[in-house]
Every structure is written in structure tokens, then in C-alpha cells.
Amino acid sequence: MPLALHRALLAGAFVLSTTAAATAASAPAVVQAEQLYAGGKYKEAIAILNPYLKEHPNDATALVDRGDDYEALDDEQSAITDYSAAIAVNPDYAYAYASLCQSYREVDQSAQALTACDKAIELDGHSAYPYRERAMLEIDAGDNKRALSDANEALTLSPNSAFGLAVRCEVYRNLSDYALAIADCTRAITMNPQLENAYFARGQVEIAQAQWTAATSDFDKTLALDSTQNGAYYWLAAAKYNLSMYSSALDDIDRYIGNAVDDPDGYLLRAQIQQKLGHIADARASATDAFKHYKIQNDDAGAAKAQALLDSLGSPS
Numbered sequence: 001m002p003l004a005l006h007r008a009l010l011a012g013a014f015v016l017s018t019t020a021a022a023t024a025a026s027a028p029a030v031v032q033a034e035q036l037y038a039g040g041k042y043k044e045a046i047a048i049l050n051p052y053l054k055e056h057p058n059d060a061t062a063l064v065d066r067g068d069d070y071e072a073l074d075d076e077q078s079a080i081t082d083y084s085a086a087i088a089v090n091p092d093y094a095y096a097y098a099s100l101c102q103s104y105r106e107v108d109q110s111a112q113a114l115t116a117c118d119k120a121i122e123l124d125g126h127s128a129y130p131y132r133e134r135a136m137l138e139i140d141a142g143d144n145k146r147a148l149s150d151a152n153e154a155l156t157l158s159p160n161s162a163f164g165l166a167v168r169c170e171v172y173r174n175l176s177d178y179a180l181a182i183a184d185c186t187r188a189i190t191m192n193p194q195l196e197n198a199y200f201a202r203g204q205v206e207i208a209q210a211q212w213t214a215a216t217s218d219f220d221k222t223l224a225l226d227s228t229q230n231g232a233y234y235w236l237a238a239a240k241y242n243l244s245m246y247s248s249a250l251d252d253i254d255r256y257i258g259n260a261v262d263d264p265d266g267y268l269l270r271a272q273i274q275q276k277l278g279h280i281a282d283a284r285a286s287a288t289d290a291f292k293h294y295k296i297q298n299d300d301a302g303a304a305k306a307q308a309l310l311d312s313l314g315s316p317s
Helices: 003-011 013-024 028-038 042-055 060-072 076-089 094-106 110-123 128-141 144-157 162-174 178-191 196-208 212-225 230-242 246-258 264-277 280-296 300-313
Strands: none
Touching (some): 028 042, 060 094, 128 144, 144 162, 178 196, 212 230, 280 300
16 A cells, blocks of 8 residues: 555554643644645655754654655665654654654565564553554564454454454464454454555455455455565466466466566466466466476475476476
């Protein structure tokens, strides 16, 4: 989803609870920048905050506001710099820590992200935002038990959060609690039809349940909302393969491999699709690539699958 919407969904009432008093006393330039941010004019907001912060470098609210603008523009490093500067000014700025957690998570600096989320929760245990962020870190770490606890806490604090429901849907998906996952993702989508990660998670559950047509629809919606969600191309190809839509599946898996050149699963699926299309030489080449990448990753089970496919394709003539 657009990053600004993502951050707004995550933060929710947290922003109000931690910055409302500061905003009420903010300088006119800061108020104007916040209005521009609310209207999606992030570069314009930064243009106002830059000269203001040169004259008022210790305005923590302005620093966080500019950090939010950078985050919305996908400039995570600049956002991290501003959130860190705000914390240096005000070490008790809970929202700045939660935002720092998100930015660190988005650049795969998980240890720093977790430290920031923990601090945000220590400073303000009544905000759902850092609990949701920490749950996503725990999902990435494979700690689904803790992720479920944090996702539940986030929804207790903010029960009508579509993003919170989507996060918990991911946890239930990982725990193979498919009925609960579908319920959470469907409710999230009903509340916010622009929530691409809810379509993505629901599509993966539908794949697990062999609901290929439903999965195809959800991954199509995922990509319509965020064409950079590369994993959706893989799962869309998998669903279409099982619906015998081989030509279209091949287009999708090629798109996926173009951005995931080291993933043996992509090559293996492409080989299977090519086999169905009768492109045996191409299938053999893809299966060979899959085998090589599985071996590089020391995945013996994957390598065995690739070898079995190669055996079924026969020797080159």
C-alpha cells in the first residue's frame, strides 16, 4: 500500500496521544507542514520543515514530522536520522521510538527495530502501534507465539484497526489456523479495501486450501495495489498453474524470477510450467537452475525435487 497510508494505519490514535499537546503549541510552519503531510504533499512539507529546522534544530515534533515525510517517500535512512534526532532531544518520545522501529524494520535492521519497539512500549504501553510493529518483527523471526500475543494486544488497544487485523491474519496463516486467518483478513479488507497485505495473506491461505480461483483474485488485487510485491507474482503463478493457465503463469513466474534471481523455488515452478507447455528444453534449463540454487543453499530436499523433475524430462536429444 502507499507508505503514508501504511503509517497512518499503523499509528492510529498513538499520534494523537503522544503528539497532540506538542502539535497544539507548534510553530505555524510546523502546523502547515503537518497539513501538507495530511494531504499527501510530502516533498512540500519537507521544503517547509528544512529551513525551520535549521533555525530550530531541537524541535522534536518537527523532526518527527519530517521523518514521517521521508518515510512516506520511502527514504528510510533520512527518516531514521530524524527520528533518532528527535529522541536525542526528547528521550521519552514514545511515538518517535515506534516510528524508528518501523523504519529500521523496513531496512531489515531487526535488532535495532526491536530495541526501538521495546522502548516505545515501555514509554507508552497503551498504544497499538509498537505492538503491531513488534508482531511483524516476530513474524519475520518465526516466533509466531509471541507475534500472536503482540497482535492480540494491539487489537485489544485498537480493535477497529484494519492493519492490526491483517497482521494477526499473517500470524494465524503461519500457525495454520486458516479459518481464523481468513476471518481476520476478510474483516480487514472490508474495513479497508486498499490493504494489499491483507489480500496477500488471504491469498496464501487460499493456496494452502487449494482455493486456486480465490487465490488468483487476491493476488491480482495485491498487485493492483502494489506492483512491487514480488512474492505475489510467485503465488499467482502457482495458482494459475493449478488452474491450467500455463501461458499466463509463465509470464508471472518470469516476472518473479526477474526480481528474485537466487530463489530456486521460482526456477522449479517455472520448469513445471514449461513442462506443461511442452517446452522441454526450457524446462530442463530451469530445473537445472533450480537444482544449482538448492545446492548452493544446502537444501537437499529441494535439490531432490529438482533432480526428480530433471529425471522426468529425460536426457537432451
